[in-house]
Amino acid sequence: MLNFDFYNPTQILFGQGQIAAIAKHIPASARVLLVYGGGSIKQNGVYDEVVAALAGFTVTEFAGIEPNPSYETLMRAIAQVKAEKIDFLLAVGGGSVIDGTKFIAAGALLDTDPWTILEKRGSNISAALPFGAVLTLPATGSEMNSGGVVTRKSTQEKYSFMSRKCFPKFAVLDPSKTYSLPTRQVGNGVVDAFAHVMEQYMTYPVGAKVQDRFAEGLLLTLIEEGPQALANPDDYDVRANIMWTATLALNGLIGAGVPQDWATHMIGHELTALHNLDHAQTLAIVLPSMLRVRKDAKRAKLLQFAERVWNLSGGDEDTRIEAAITRTEEFFEQMGVKTRLGDYGLGARDVDGVLAALEAHRMVKLGEQRDVTLEVSRKVLEMSL
Numbered sequence: 021m022l023n024f025d026f027y028n029p030t031q032i033l034f035g036q037g038q039i040a041a042i043a044k045h046i047p048a049s050a051r052v053l054l055v056y057g058g059g060s061i062k063q064n065g066v067y068d069e070v071v072a073a074l075a076g077f078t079v080t081e082f083a084g085i086e087p088n089p090s091y092e093t094l095m096r097a098i099a100q101v102k103a104e105k106i107d108f109l110l111a112v113g114g115g116s117v118i119d120g121t122k123f124i125a126a127g128a129l130l131d132t133d134p135w136t137i138l139e140k141r142g143s144n145i146s147a148a149l150p151f152g153a154v155l156t157l158p159a160t161g162s163e164m165n166s167g168g169v170v171t172r173k174s175t176q177e178k179y180s181f182m183s184r185k186c187f188p189k190f191a192v193l194d195p196s197k198t199y200s201l202p203t204r205q206v207g208n209g210v211v212d213a214f215a216h217v218m219e220q221y222m223t224y225p226v227g228a229k230v231q232d233r234f235a236e237g238l239l240l241t242l243i244e245e246g247p248q249a250l251a252n253p254d255d256y257d258v259r260a261n262i263m264w265t266a267t268l269a270l271n272g273l274i275g276a277g278v279p280q281d282w283a284t285h286m287i288g289h290e291l292t293a294l295h296n297l298d299h300a301q302t303l304a305i306v307l308p309s310m311l312r313v314r315k316d317a318k319r320a321k322l323l324q325f326a327e328r329v330w331n332l333s334g335g336d337e338d339t340r341i342e343a344a345i346t347r348t349e350e351f352f353e354q355m356g357v358k359t360r361l362g363d364y365g366l367g368a369r370d371v372d373g374v375l376a377a378l379e380a381h382r383m384v385k386l387g388e389q390r391d392v393t394l395e396v397s398r399k400v401l402e403m404s405l
């Protein structure tokens with residue numbers, strides 16, 4: 021097992037009715053900014069519950085954080101935070117709203133252009149306003165991690181950042197608030213969480229037995245419960261299992277002490293920045309080909325994945341590996357997330373543009389062995405046509 025330094029201070033308030041508990045976790049004198057997205061929270065009752073829970077606080081709002089939150093929108097929120105002397109943020113929504121709130125929290129306290137947070141991947145964050153989160157879409161893990169992803173629309177750049185100052189103080193996970201999700205977002209969430217586990221598990225063995233078993237447990241739960249969420253959308257236990265799984269998939273626990281990949285995510289971010297695909301759609305396209313192209317470097321873990329997750333133990337190694345990748349692909353399709361570039365209207369003509377973006381953003385040595393060069397990325401994209 022590799023050395024590690026695991027830190028996670030986020031308090032989790034899990035279960036139905038927990039929105040009412042947020043008042044206890046916000047300083048009584050706080051000037052709160054309620055941050056949300058395009059308005060789904062006004063249709064499903066979450067907004068009303070949050071407003072009721074904040075009775076007695078000084079509250080203003082910033083609405084309109086878009087999926088794949090933009091620097092341009094978030095800069096308007098930072099201006100509002102400064103003008104209104106806000107000292108606590110409450111993110112209510114999915115990963116985009118929570119990521120956006122992290123950027124606002126850190127950007128508001130920075131004396132240079134907050135875009136530098138993305139350029140420096142968060143290393144220049146020395147302080148951030150405190151914030152909480154009410155999660156409405158299980159997917160990213162942002163509710164219990166310190167990372168965020170922000171897009172600069174004008175230049176089509178999508179970068180991530182990370183800082184220990186950017187953990188939510190608390191996160192409410194009420195599974196009943198996910199009943200209103202469109203099926204596309206249910207599928208996206210399950211695929212994103214699956215990919216997060218794979219980025220941390222599907223590398224090479226380092227004898228990290230408990231991380232491996234946790235990771236396999238999360239994958240098995242997604243495989244079992246994901247289709248159930250599509251078939252029985254109002255099943256509380258199904259929603260609860262998916263919600264907690266997505267959080268655990270990227271809260272640092274399974275990634276501690278193991279090598280990590282993230283090449284699929286980096287290529288995926290370019291596809292979203294250039295072609296506006298949903299985050300999970302990009303992962304469903306890239307991940308299966310990434311595994312096929314890098315089969316030799318990942319052989320031991322692919323065989324373990326085949327046996328423990330997909331129950332494949334017959335046939336020679338290559339047959340088992342290919343069967344496990346095919347099953348993964350079929351699972352993404354079963355969740356309603358298509359796995360080919362062509363399914364989204366993209367083709368061979370678009371590959372060069374993605375590679376140029378990877379090069380411009382210095383994404384030329386990706387993966388756990390830093391061996392995912394532009395040539396490897398080209399192979400992956402061409403295999404995903």
Ligand code: NZQ
Nearest residue numbers: 057058059060087088114115116156157160162167200201
């Ligand atoms: O904007 P609203 O009206 O809230 O609608 C949203 C949005 O249209 C809707 N939605 C959310 N909860 C709902 C709901 N609709 C009905 N009922 C509900 N309960 O869903 C749509 C998508 O929301 P979004 O927040 O964009 O989705 P997601 O949670 O998948 O977040 C994606 C973003 O997170 C980043 C991605 O790159 C992308 O920008 N990621 C963040 C990570 C992190 N912080 O650790 C890691 C991930 O790998 C990922 O990169």
Ligand code: ZN
Nearest residue numbers: 160212216299
């Ligand atoms: Zn992701």
